[in-house]
Amino acid sequence: MNASAPVSERVAVILESACRVVARDGAHGLRMAAVAEEAGVSKALVHYYFSTRRELLRHAFAFSEERLAAAVEELLAPLPDAAARLEHALLASLDPEPPWSEQRALWNEVWSTMRFDDLLRPLVEDAYRAWVERIVGLVRGGAEDGSLAPPADPVATGWRLAAAADGIDSMLYLGLLDRRRARELVRGAIERELPRG
Amino acid sequence: MNASAPVSERVAVILESACRVVARDGAHGLRMAAVAEEAGVSKALVHYYFSTRRELLRHAFAFSEERLAAAVEELLAPLPDAAARLEHALLASLDPEPPWSEQRALWNEVWSTMRFDDLLRPLVEDAYRAWVERIVGLVRGGAEDGSLAPPADPVATGWRLAAAADGIDSMLYLGLLDRRRARELVRGAIERELPRG
DNA sequence: CGCTGTCCTGACTGTCCGGTCAGTCAGGCT
DNA sequence: AGCCTGACTGACCGGACAGTCAGGACAGCG
Numbered sequence: 001m002n003a004s005a006p007v008s009e010r011v012a013v014i015l016e017s018a019c020r021v022v023a024r025d026g027a028h029g030l031r032m033a034a035v036a037e038e039a040g041v042s043k044a045l046v047h048y049y050f051s052t053r054r055e056l057l058r059h060a061f062a063f064s065e066e067r068l069a070a071a072v073e074e075l076l077a078p079l080p081d082a083a084a085r086l087e088h089a090l091l092a093s094l095d096p097e098p099p100w101s102e103q104r105a106l107w108n109e110v111w112s113t114m115r116f117d118d119l120l121r122p123l124v125e126d127a128y129r130a131w132v133e134r135i136v137g138l139v140r141g142g143a144e145d146g147s148l149a150p151p152a153d154p155v156a157t158g159w160r161l162a163a164a165a166d167g168i169d170s171m172l173y174l175g176l177l178d179r180r181r182a183r184e185l186v187r188g189a190i191e192r193e194l195p196r197g
Numbered sequence: 198m199n200a201s202a203p204v205s206e207r208v209a210v211i212l213e214s215a216c217r218v219v220a221r222d223g224a225h226g227l228r229m230a231a232v233a234e235e236a237g238v239s240k241a242l243v244h245y246y247f248s249t250r251r252e253l254l255r256h257a258f259a260f261s262e263e264r265l266a267a268a269v270e271e272l273l274a275p276l277p278d279a280a281a282r283l284e285h286a287l288l289a290s291l292d293p294e295p296p297w298s299e300q301r302a303l304w305n306e307v308w309s310t311m312r313f314d315d316l317l318r319p320l321v322e323d324a325y326r327a328w329v330e331r332i333v334g335l336v337r338g339g340a341e342d343g344s345l346a347p348p349a350d351p352v353a354t355g356w357r358l359a360a361a362a363d364g365i366d367s368m369l370y371l372g373l374l375d376r377r378r379a380r381e382l383v384r385g386a387i388e389r390e391l392p393r394g
Numbered sequence: 395c396g397c398t399g400t401c402c403t404g405a406c407t408g409t410c411c412g413g414t415c416a417g418t419c420a421g422g423c424t
Numbered sequence: 425a426g427c428c429t430g431a432c433t434g435a436c437c438g439g440a441c442a443g444t445c446a447g448g449a450c451a452g453c454g
Contacts, residue, residue: 028225033441041403042404043443044445053441053442108309111309112223112225115305125371128373129373132368159368159374163367163386165360166364167364171329174321174325176322188353207431229413238433241433242433245432249412250412
């Protein structure tokens with residue numbers, strides 16, 4: 001199975017099933033048999049396309065990440081300015097609906113697995129970095145289109161905002177706060193970093 | 198095995214071994230045989246004290262968390278004011294030395310396991326909440342002893358700071374930034390939330 | 395028609411590992 | 425002495441599960 005190969009219908013079904021299983025049972029709970037059943041195919045077919053369990057997990061993550069990037073694009077594109085895009089981007093992961101919720105679960109699971117999979121780790125790393133870079137880009141964009149006050153250090157601001165959103169996400173996941181409060185905190189972080197001018 | 202029972206020497210050795218194994222092999226990679234070997238006892242003895250693998254994991258986490266709380270106390274007590282304590286508390290988890298590093302690994306692992314262990318989850322929840330409350334307390338303390346500017350909403354400030362520190366921690370863990378940069382970002386977050394003056 | 399390659403399956407295997415159990419041993423009590 | 429108990433062990437069991445394999449179905453093509 002090649003990472004950049006065009007996915008056939010069957011392969012897509014298997015990858016989607018794998019994503020659902022991971023979101024439901026965890027990365028460690030990913031069973032080839034469960035994926036096969038979910039996809040309505042034999043276990044051996046899953047092995048036919050993905051020789052090992054690890055490989056399947058990697059491809060499932062990449063597949064899901066790719067779909068999510070498209071969803072983010074779709075979410076942000078119609079928004080009027082960088083300020084709105086920044087806010088929506090930071091709030092998106094708090095959304096209890098798929099694909100956000102499922103991706104959140106996938107991340108949680110993959111996070112603990114990557115330590116033991118040298119090929120998975122760079123995937124996670126790149127995805128996270130791309131996410132932070134997107135935030136930094138929006139901070140810069142806000143300064144350019146005038147929708148946000150230009151910060152002294154846009155890069156540091158972007159990283160801190162991404163970090164804060166991530167931490168709040170964890171708190172929400174753990175049930176330490178409710179969604180409303182989580183959104184408030186994220187908005188508060190934006191205001192602190194980028195006071196309306 | 199009772200949660201609040203005083204731990205005998207043997208039990209402590211087993212729990213320490215379990216912590217090391219989890220930090221090394223992951224929560225999912227926690228093998229009774231590995232713990233037994235590490236502790237220099239038979240596998241059956243581990244089962245004698247902790248009837249199931251899950252129970253061992255829970256006790257190991259609680260044990261470690263307790264030791265960490267003591268270490269935090271020891272770290273913060275000699276500091277002159279709340280401002281210094283807040284900074285050190287938020288920076289502590291970035292420390293590459295035990296017990297911080299080991300606890301960090303333990304958290305990472307337990308995080309993904311708790312979803313499937315209803316008894317573990319509240320332990321993690323309480324530990325996290327206690328941590329955030331401690332930060333909030335330090336923010337308040339800083340306003341009282343005059344070492345920090347009093348924020349409009351100390352609770353929100355505390356939560357945001359804890360969240361940001363947590364997120365930066367994740368980024369460091371993933372290797373997206375180096376320790377120096379991580380410390381800078383944490384300090385920057387404190388300045389943003391609690392400007393000197 | 396037969397040949398070949400792709401897609402696909404059921405049945406099987408080897409291994410790993412949590413948990414059990416029968417039993418040993420040291421030490422305290424009567 | 426005999427008896428009991430708590431700590432401890434080696435050997436074993438049974439289930440779960442990744443990965444294999446021999447082969448079937450079927451299309452395209454000569």
